[in-house]
Amino acid sequence: MLAKLNTGKLKVFPFLFFFLIVNNCIYSQKKTDNLDEKLPYxxxxxxxxxxxxxxxxxxxxxxxxxxxxxxxxxxxxxxxxxxxxxxxxxxxxxxxxxxxxxxxxxxxxxxxxxxxxxxxxxxxxxxxxxxxxxxxxxxxxxx
Structure with a gap:
């Protein structure tokens, strides 16, 4: 029963890891793409x-x-x-x-x-x- 519980966590971990990376990239892009912070003119x-x-x-x-x-x-x-x-x-x-x-x-x-x-x-x-x-x-x- 303990082995089944660990494999379930292993299946969720890659998904959670992928979600965090994608979410962080989107947040970073939104923050750096904000033109109100510094205009080129x-x-x-x-x-x-x-x-x-x-x-x-x-x-x-x-x-x-x-x-x-x-x-x-x-x-x-x-x-x-x-x-x-x-x-x-x-x-x-x-x-x-x-x-x-x-x-x-x-x-x-x-x-x-x-x-x-x-x-x-x-x-x-x-x-x-x-x-x-x-x-x-x-x-x-x-x-």
Missing amino acids: KTVREVEVKPEFPGGMEKFYKFVGTNFKISDKEPSGKIFAQFIIETDGTLSDIEIWKNEVGIISGQEFIRVLQKCPKWIPASDNGKPVRVIYMLPITLQGIK
């Missing part, structure tokens, strides 16, 4: 010196207006782009966050942002930092 509100387009936003919108190719039948609306301004002022991870106009206009806005000159990067404690930036443009279609 900061928001504009978190930095001392905000990023700036050379010459200011008026020059930026002039740059966009000059380089944005729009068709005669383009509808009116807003496009919101989100991107990262790197520590050297280049733009990366450009994506359209919201588009009220259409896919072609969104792709064109991405093309123009990729062509954009370097920005003056944000800084915190005197050091350049990466920041995420969201920017709208408004298209006024020709009627």
